[in-house]
Amino acid sequence: ILNVEQSPQSLHVQxxxxxNFTCSFPSSNFYALHWYRWETAKSPEALFVMTLNxxxxxxxxxxxxxxxxxxxxxxxxxxxxxEDSATYLCAFTGSGNTGKLIFGQGTTLQVKP
Amino acid sequence: EAQVTQNPRYLITVTGKxxxxxxxxxxxxxxxxxxxxxxxxxxxxxxxxxxxxxxDKGDVPEGYKVSRKEKRNFPLILESPSPNQTSLYFCASSxxxxxxxxxxxxxxxxxxxx
Numbered sequence: 001i002l003n004v005e006q007s008p009q010s011l012h013v014q015x016x017x018x019x020n021f022t023c024s025f026p027s028s029n030f031y032a033l034h035w036y037r038w039e040t041a042k043s044p045e046a047l048f049v050m051t052l053n054x055x056x057x058x059x060x061x062x063x064x065x066x067x068x069x070x071x072x073x074x075x076x077x078x079x080x081x082x083e084d085s086a087t088y089l090c091a092f093t094g095s096g097n098t099g100k101l102i103f104g105q106g107t108t109l110q111v112k113p
Numbered sequence: 114e115a116q117v118t119q120n121p122r123y124l125i126t127v128t129g130k131x132x133x134x135x136x137x138x139x140x141x142x143x144x145x146x147x148x149x150x151x152x153x154x155x156x157x158x159x160x161x162x163x164x165x166x167x168x169d170k171g172d173v174p175e176g177y178k179v180s181r182k183e184k185r186n187f188p189l190i191l192e193s194p195s196p197n198q199t200s201l202y203f204c205a206s207s208x209x210x211x212x213x214x215x216x217x218x219x220x221x222x223x224x225x226x227x
Binding site for chain 2: 031032034036043044045046047048049051089091093097098099100101102103104105106
């Protein structure tokens with residue numbers, strides 16, 4: 001089974017702090033990398049889908065970068081707000097089986113007012 | 114409203130009693146998947162389907178069956194549930210699969226097998 005690792009496991013920051021998390025995935029046979037945001041008692045929601053090495057995506061204060069050669073992606077949140085509190089999941093798909101999505105265990109972010 | 118609908122939201126059942134969790138999407142999506150979420154283990158894929166009548170195993174398929182007779186529906190069947198299948202289950206769908214806009218998830222089904 002392919003391994004997708006996320007770090008840190010949890011993070012506590014103050015409102016206004018900027019933060020970032022890491023997703024590590026197999027660097028061979030890359031097909032796509034997804035980021036999801038999962039709020040408590042809700043369902044995961046897609047943030048970004050990244051497919052090309054060097055991809056950078058942005059949505060408001062949240063952005064992500066992708067390095068497929070070394071097998072990592074960063075998610076950045078600028079000026080964290082309490083409503084950013086959630087678990088952030090990344091998921092990898094390899095070119096050998098494009099129907100499979102392998103999730104990391106997530107980074108849980110808590111933003112204190 | 115575009116959505117993935119799972120039923121039931123909560124279910125308590127007894128060991129060995131067959132059950133089906135339904136999943137339906139109204140977005141004409143090609144790809145559908147089932148996941149289970151367990152503490153410390155993250156979301157793990159059970160089965161997925163890339164089109165009608167096309168299904169394949171994910172990472173944890175043992176004890177589950179699926180079918181995809183129509184594009185909109187992808188039920189998850191537990192023929193003989195056991196306590197280790199107690200979990201939070203999610204159905205998800207996507208039009209283009211892994212290189213599309215991401216998967217849309219249902220609200221989840223919390224299953225307890227006693």
